[in-house]
Amino acid sequence: MRRGLWAALLGLAVLALTGCAMGESAPAAEAPLANQADIHFSQQMIPHHQQSIQVAELAAQRATSEFVKSTAEEIRMQETAEVGTMSGWLRSWKAEVPSTSGHSGHSGHSMEGMLTEDQIAALSAASGPEFDRLWLTTMAQHLGNGVRMATAVLASGQHTETRALAQNIVTEQNAQIAAINGQLAG
Structure with missing residues (x-):
């Protein structure tokens, strides 16, 4: 027994x-796996963010406006963290991670949503209040391109974390664009 x-x-x-x-x-x-839209988003958004960081660093060197300096630092910190997050996702998916060494590089400037080499050169050559105004208009355009990229992955992506990041980008960057437009109008 x-x-x-x-x-x-x-x-x-x-x-x-x-x-x-x-x-x-x-x-x-x-947990939903990433689809091609999620992978493409991270692979395109990393160089886009790298260019934002490059433009933000120009503001740290050339801006006279405290608004421009503080907005640039906020963008630099936020987008640096997001580049790390997206790079980690791509590695986990065994997908190619765009180079994050240095800045966006000349090859990235031809990608849709990127600023042109001429726009970067104009920013690099400007100073004082002229730089501030040019930085604000250029960054508003660049952030708007990021919002469009994030909106696209919201429509077709399936990875939960990518969708959450994209929604955050839409919300945060639309708020930054509104604040920039307010500065430009003032």
Whole structure:
């Protein structure tokens, strides 16, 4: 009798452990994987953010307006963190990660949504209040391009975290554009 009881208890223990192990893997299977739209978004948004960082660093060197300096620093910090996040996703998906060494590079300037080399050169050559005004108009355009890119992945992406980042980009960058437009109007 004892032997049957021990066998039953052992069977229950094995069943319980097997159930626990199966339960641990279920959430990972339920998480939506990235589709091509999610991958493309990160691969395009990384160089776009790198260019934002480049333009923000110009403001740190050339701006006279405290609004421009503080907005540039906010953009630089936020987008640097997002580049790290998207790079991590791409590595986890075993997808190509765009180079983040240096700035956006000349090849990225031809990508849709990027500022042109002439726009970057004009910013680099400007100074004082002229720089501030040019920076505001250029950054508003660049942020608007980022909003369009994020809106596109919201329509076709399936990776939950990518969609959350894209929604945050839409919200944050629209707010930054509104603040920039307010400065330009003032």
